[in-house]
Amino acid sequence: MKFGVCAPLEEAAFLKDAGYDYIELTVVSLMPEKSDEECGEILRRAAASPLPAEAFNVFLPGDLKITGPEVDEGRVERYLRSSLRRVADLGGRVVVFGSGGARRVPDGFPQERAWEQLRGFLHKAADCAEEFGLVLAIEPLNTKECNIINSVSEAVRLSEEVNRPSVKVLADMFHMVVDGEPLESVTVAGSRLAHVHVADTDRLYPGSGRNDFRAFFRALKSIGYDARVSIECRWGDFNAEAPKALEFLKEQWASA
Numbered sequence: 634m635k636f637g638v639c640a641p642l643e644e645a646a647f648l649k650d651a652g653y654d655y656i657e658l659t660v661v662s663l664m665p666e667k668s669d670e671e672c673g674e675i676l677r678r679a680a681a682s683p684l685p686a687e688a689f690n691v692f693l694p695g696d697l698k699i700t701g702p703e704v705d706e707g708r709v710e711r712y713l714r715s716s717l718r719r720v721a722d723l724g725g726r727v728v729v730f731g732s733g734g735a736r737r738v739p740d741g742f743p744q745e746r747a748w749e750q751l752r753g754f755l756h757k758a759a760d761c762a763e764e765f766g767l768v769l770a771i772e773p774l775n776t777k778e779c780n781i782i783n784s785v786s787e788a789v790r791l792s793e794e795v796n797r798p799s800v801k802v803l804a805d806m807f808h809m810v811v812d813g814e815p816l817e818s819v820t821v822a823g824s825r826l827a828h829v830h831v832a833d834t835d836r837l838y839p840g841s842g843r844n845d846f847r848a849f850f851r852a853l854k855s856i857g858y859d860a861r862v863s864i865e866c867r868w869g870d871f872n873a874e875a876p877k878a879l880e881f882l883k884e885q886w887a888s889a
């Protein structure tokens with residue numbers, strides 16, 4: 634199992650020294666709507682990251698709507714091509730489709746139509762992802778954070794309906810705990826599970842609270858999941874907590 638952290642590029646050297654395997658950067662930090670020339674420095678620095686950037690979250694900016702009456706298809710298509718090309722150029726493997734602002738269904742808009750729009754969006758995204766050799770992981774967000782795709786089981790259903798090899802599912806322990814989703818959903822996701830986010834109670838660092846990591850990891854092991862686990866949490870003293878969190882995760886994984 635590879636362990637990583639959702640963190641800005643500036644933390645890559647520290648995380649490497651602490652023993653992490655990769656860093657999870659944000660797609661939006663690659664400024665996909667700006668030209669390669671305008672982003673030259675950012676892209677050069679990301680390419681020189683001391684730790685491989687194998688995963689990327691925060692896929693779409695909140696104002697790039699993909700549901701509702703005001704979807705700008707041209708802008709979405711340009712964004713997909715530019716962002717996924719940059720992720721692939723940097724050696725990324727998996728892109729997290731949470732993007733709660735972009736996918737949030739506007740009040741009064743029919744949920745079924747929004748679901749249909751998400752299927753269309755994922756087909757377009759899959760066209761690029763497959764061209765660039767990337768995997769997309771549909772991320773369920775808890776019901777306080779978004780009003781569509783709130784559980785791993787819904788993400789699995791969407792992934793099944795889209796039925797493209799690049800469109801898979803993410804399980805974020807924080808969102809599952811907030812909404813009380815059973816671990817059985819992870820088991821049911823099986824080979825569709827492509828990425829994992831973890832945090833402890835109150836979304837603090839692993840090992841600081843009461844979440845049952847061993848049980849969660851047991852569910853991952855039962856389906857043969859052996860890709861990546863990223864910590865996505867709020868840190869207090871990052872330099873003290875990040876090494877402790879890795880030690881904790883490794884111990885929990887080994888004993889699960």
Ligand code: LER
Pocket residue numbers: 690691729731772774778805830865
């Ligand atoms: C993104 O991966 C996520 O889990 C959201 O809650 C944004 O913080």
Ligand code: MN
Pocket residue numbers: 731772805830865
């Ligand atoms: Mn997450």
